Amino acid sequence: MHKIRVTAVIFIGTALLQLNVKGQETASYVKTSAGIEVQLPNSLTGIKKIRLEPVSDQVIHVTATEKPEFSPQRSLMALDRANGNVAFATVADDHRIILKTNALSVEISRKTGLLTYRDAGNKLLLKQRAVPEAALLPQVFSGSPSYRVAQVFDAQEEEAYYGLGQHQQGMMNYRGRRVDLIQYNTEIGVPFVISNKGYGILWDNNSITRAGDIRDYQPLSALKLYSKENKEGWITAGYAKRTSPKNILFTNAVSELSINWLTDQHKFPDSIKMEEAAVSYEGYLESGLEGLYQLQLKYAGYIKVWFNEELVADYWRQAWNPGSATLDLRLQKNKKVRFRMEWIPDGGESYLGLTCLPPIPEALKNTFALQSESGAGVDYYFIGGENADQVISGYRKVTGKAVLLPKWAMGFWQSRERYKTQDELLSAVKEFRDRKIPLDNIVLDWSYWKEPEWGSQQFDPARFASPKQMIKTLHDQHVKLMISVWPKFNKGFDIYHDFDKQGFLYQRNIEDGRRDWIGKGYSNTFYDAFNPKARAAFWDLMNKRLYSKGIDAWWMDATEPDMHSNLPVEVRKELMNPTYAGSSTTYFNAFPLVNAKGVYEGQREQNKTDRVFILTRSAFAGLQRYAAAAWSGDIASRWEDMKSQISAGVNFSLSGMPYWTMDIGGFSVEKRYENAKGADLEEWRELNTRWFQFGAFVPLFRAHGQYPFREIYNIAPESHPAYKSMLYYNQLRYRLMPYIYALAGNSFQQDYTIMRGLMMDFPKDLKASNLNDAYLFGPSLLINPVYKYKAQYRKVYLPEGQGWYDLYNGKYFKGGQELQVATTYERMPVYVKEGSILPTGPALQYTDEKATDTLTVFVYTGKDAVFSLYEDEGGNYNYEKGAFSTIHLKYTESTKLLELSERKGSFEGMLPKRIFRIVVISAKKGKGLDFNQKADYNLIYTGKQLSVQLK
Known part of the structure; x- marks a missing residue:
């Protein structure tokens, strides 16, 4: 093939092009009906070939390999789908190759092979980071060739990361954290991450994966340790009977805490029975590298941890299913922090481990990475969206609809x-x-x-x-x-x-x-x-x-x-x-x-x-x-x-x-x-x-x-x-x-x-987005669980941008403020978003006890409001064939008009007529969620459009 210099080429049909920059061999690529395949002779990460295939305007399937051909391996998480039905264009110049859909553009650097993602307005969404480590490290498992697979991306200013399954460390935003995606009782690993910057990544890999900060945990001895008596090299472990915990029977020097599994039980001293022991650990921690150290604690039994006499952990977990926690320790250079831990093991087999993740090195600051133990190559879906709901919709486009439960x-x-x-x-x-x-x-x-x-x-x-x-x-x-x-x-x-x-x-x-x-x-x-x-x-x-x-x-x-x-x-x-x-x-x-x-x-x-x-x-x-x-x-x-x-x-x-x-x-x-x-x-x-x-x-x-x-x-x-x-x-x-x-x-x-998560509805309110103790239940209800014993008050933050109503009495509060809310024993703080329509039904003993022929609809005014009332037969799959109905309720604040749309769709057993009892709540006239109160308006609805002017 002849080398040519091209400033821009738009492909129509199938073509192969090799570009030249100052006489060097550069990328060649093929446009297919499904996307493009790019050959990379000089990739920084060892990747030789990248394939980009649009699944929709907002979803791009990315695969990469170091081999001449891509693996034919089928996905377990992604649905099979026909290719070639998404319109896209390809643009190339001396420095880059770009695939564009109506919503996204993906740029491949011809010099480095790194990828950059932008939206239709050219706003940066995500950029791959240049790192010296190979993206594909050859491995063999059970005699089958494989790779350790990794990708590192830049994190933008104030970028936050969510999703990744279910984890028990009490964290909402995973920025700067290591998240282990591994199936374990109480921990669920799902390789899908969603960013507050308008995208998500579905990492199509079935093996154990790390996300975020993917570095290895270090033993406790990565820190400079001092004993209780200030001797360098270890901390002091003291062993006592739990019946008299202050009477220390013996001590030993400890620089590692790693009784993590059944196979580690021998590490506990045999001079005392574990089920009879109370163990204390005392000393000092220090480092010449200042910054945030993340200590990973694994525990079974009762555990308490203090840093400089501040209690930072007070937990219990049964031995057959240990818990884990991340403890943040910020160290100043060469300045000691007093460390104390008390452990009462849970029975004759129990667990205690403590490791640390040192501060993030400069080269990895402001990055987010994904790394899996085994895969045939790099394989992920980049999903763009104007909001988190659109990104999740893209995830379900790839992996399937959320089937409706009964x-x-x-x-x-x-x-x-x-x-x-x-x-x-x-x-x-x-x-x-x-x-x-x-x-x-x-x-x-x-x-x-x-x-x-x-x-x-x-x-x-x-x-x-x-x-x-x-x-x-x-x-x-x-x-x-x-x-x-x-x-x-x-x-x-x-x-x-x-x-x-x-x-x-x-x-x-x-x-x-x-x-x-x-x-x-x-x-x-x-x-x-x-x-x-x-x-x-x-x-x-x-x-x-x-x-x-x-x-x-x-x-x-x-x-x-x-x-x-x-x-x-x-x-x-x-x-x-x-x-x-x-x-x-x-x-x-x-x-x-x-x-x-x-x-x-x-x-x-x-x-x-x-x-x-x-x-x-x-x-x-x-x-x-x-x-x-x-x-x-x-x-x-x-x-x-x-x-x-x-x-x-x-x-x-x-x-x-x-x-x-x-x-x-x-x-x-x-x-x-x-x-x-x-x-x-x-x-x-x-x-x-x-x-x-x-x-x-x-x-x-x-x-x-x-x-x-x-x-x-x-x-x-x-x-x-x-x-x-x-x-x-x-x-x-x-x-x-x-x-x-x-x-x-x-x-x-x-x-x-x-x-x-509050980042879904209030993405610009960073305080709300990163709260780990509140969320929305549907579009309207702000839920604030009370999680402290004998709590008489709870701090509640009301997201900015609109007002909020107390569910129980209808009192109005401005958003963007933190309240100190009284928490009576029998009630939990719940607030309703200004501009909400909340439909409710009759008292029931079970879900289908009686037909919902009368609905009490609470309209929380102050802003425009919408709600789509969905109904179907409740227990079968006729909804997949279109047997369902929707009634769109809309309130316009400027006109005070409440509209009930014409009912769309139908299903067997659908009520031909019903009553809508309308209760209006405003900042000047608060009303609680009382189902027996007199309605402001009673509307007889027969499926035809209705409207009422609310006073």
């Missing part, structure tokens, strides 16, 4: 660990109905089978004598049954041997002889959900033995997969190696996705009418297309754990998946609560009350936990404010059902997000 799933669910018999479960439901506590779903947790037969998917007849009749009895009371199904199989009964014979099971846990914690302990393993035949067999088993009896929904537990808790990650990978798809290192994070896929596709094939509903403990990009929600795992019943769920749920929602929930009240319980009396009992009641208030305003409303029992009548008597408050918020949830179900419907129809 309406009953929006009601209240009761669960506990666990209902041991049929009578226990039915008695709980009867108690709810007798007490008139609204309820839609009861959950049957694990071990309803015979003890040795985990995986049989059969009820133990000694405890569940007639499952079909039990389920019918529930259905007669308008209660659904969700049941726990694990991907686990014990060795020694027919199903195990059948799956084993067909090669459907992972073998290593069996070979290693590990046993579980049930009874005498049983040899067990998990099935390989990457194998399509194994998935089909798993569903067939569920169908024949459970679904045929009338089960309504699935609780897919331990889907990380958690074959054996508290083993190092490398051992966990060994236990699921090999997968049908390939090395477990390459596919480690994707198990929950393919597991849900098999159940969703199996049930939809079996029953083409009723909506599938899955609750899973782990998740991955694309999960929303399989009618699956996630919950936050086996968190502890502690105030700090409750607070962590706020940012955990918001960032999960910002990861593109609209349905999330948690164990209201926390799962694991300190011993002081198990048979609580006096002050402990009152704290337990208040903790559950505050958590219940919070839980009423997340996408799925669900109580669950270990003993003590979590039914509200078991937490407190009817006369107690805890009972009264929980009943109030349960009833309020049902009153808000028209609002909530419309949010759910719009999550499918409009790619909406229900639990909204």
Whole structure:
């Protein structure tokens, strides 16, 4: 090919062009029907070839390789789609190659191979950083060639990063942080990050990934350590009996804290039993490099940490599921900080680890990186958008629509660990109905089978004598049954041997002889959900033995997969190696996705009418297309754990998946609560009350936990404010059902997000965007959970740009200010955005108890307001065929006109006529959320356009 000098070329059709800059060999590229492929002879990062393919005007698929050809590997998270249907142009000159759509431009530097993304107005969105490290580092896993894959990008001024799954460190904005994307009980890794600068990145990689600051953690000895007596080189560990913690029996020098896994238990001194010990660590920390050090703390048992006598951590977590936290330590050059830590281990096997991430070096300041253990090449989707909703819509364009869950799933669910018999479960439901506590779903947790037969998917007849009749009895009371199904199989009964014979099971846990914690302990393993035949067999088993009896929904537990808790990650990978798809290192994070896929596709094939509903403990990009929600795992019943769920749920929602929930009240319980009396009992009641208030305003409303029992009548008597408050918020949830179900419907129809980080609606208000303890529930309700014991006040920040109304009394407040709000026991601070339309319905005992023939619509004036009321048949898939209706409500502040649009669409059972009771709230005339108050206007709506002038 001849070398030519070109200033600009626009391609029409297919062409190949090689450009020359001052006589050097430069990039050649091909335009195809789907995009362009660029050959890079001089890339800084080792990339030889880049492919850009528009998926839509706002989504560009980027792949890169060091080989002559791209890997043919199919994506698990992305949907297959036809290429070549997105209009684009290509422009080239001596310095760059640019692909343009109507919304985006992607520029490849011909000198470096680095990429720059801009919007249609040429505003910079994202720029790749020049770093000396290779983007693709050759690796081999299980004999298959692979790469460690990485990309580094510049971070703009005041840029913030959200999403990335669900994490428990209480962080909202991940700027300058290391985020580990790895499936683990309470931690969910989703490789989708969203920026406040108008874009997101979906990183199409199934392996364990780091995001943000991707450097390795260093041992504690990376700092200069001093003992309690100021001797350099270590800190002082003191060991005592927990019955007399001040009586130190012996000390030793410690420069590393790394009792992180079962395999590390030998590091604890054998001269004292762990279950009897109380351990203190004292000394000083120093460094010649000043700046922010991020200390990563792993813990089980009680842990307290002080820096210069300031308490920075006070946590507890059960040993079988340790917690983690990030502690910020800002050091001045060569200036000591006093360090003190107290640890009471949880039983005979417990965990404590402490590592540090030094300040970010100059070369990596203001960067954001992604790095995965294994992949065939660089593979990601750049998604632009004018706001976060558009970016999330782009994510779902790639990975699939968020399938609409059944309406009953929006009601209240009761669960506990666990209902041991049929009578226990039915008695709980009867108690709810007798007490008139609204309820839609009861959950049957694990071990309803015979003890040795985990995986049989059969009820133990000694405890569940007639499952079909039990389920019918529930259905007669308008209660659904969700049941726990694990991907686990014990060795020694027919199903195990059948799956084993067909090669459907992972073998290593069996070979290693590990046993579980049930009874005498049983040899067990998990099935390989990457194998399509194994998935089909798993569903067939569920169908024949459970679904045929009338089960309504699935609780897919331990889907990380958690074959054996508290083993190092490398051992966990060994236990699921090999997968049908390939090395477990390459596919480690994707198990929950393919597991849900098999159940969703199996049930939809079996029953083409009723909506599938899955609750899973782990998740991955694309999960929303399989009618699956996630919950936050086996968190502890502690105030700090409750607070962590706020940012955990918001960032999960910002990861593109609209349905999330948690164990209201926390799962694991300190011993002081198990048979609580006096002050402990009152704290337990208040903790559950505050958590219940919070839980009423997340996408799925669900109580669950270990003993003590979590039914509200078991937490407190009817006369107690805890009972009264929980009943109030349960009833309020049902009153808000028209609002909530419309949010759910719009999550499918409009790619909406229900639990909204404040960056979504207030991107210019940086204070609001980075709050880790508040969020919007839908477009209107600002939720401020109370997460401190005996709190009488709570700081509430009202985002700027509009006013806010107190939900309970209608009092008006200007935005952009922080309030010190009184927090009575029975109420949580909730504010309504000025310019809101809030539709509410009748009091209900279950979601479909009565037709919503009368709606009370609260109009919060002061700004223009809109709301789209979505309705359908509630439990089937006819909405996918267009069987739904929308009524658009619009309020115009300048004219005071409220308009109800002509109803669009229809469905079977749609009400031909209904009453809209309009209650008007203004800054001068505040009104609370009283459903019995006299309406300002009563409108009879028959599907035709209506309007009313509000006074």
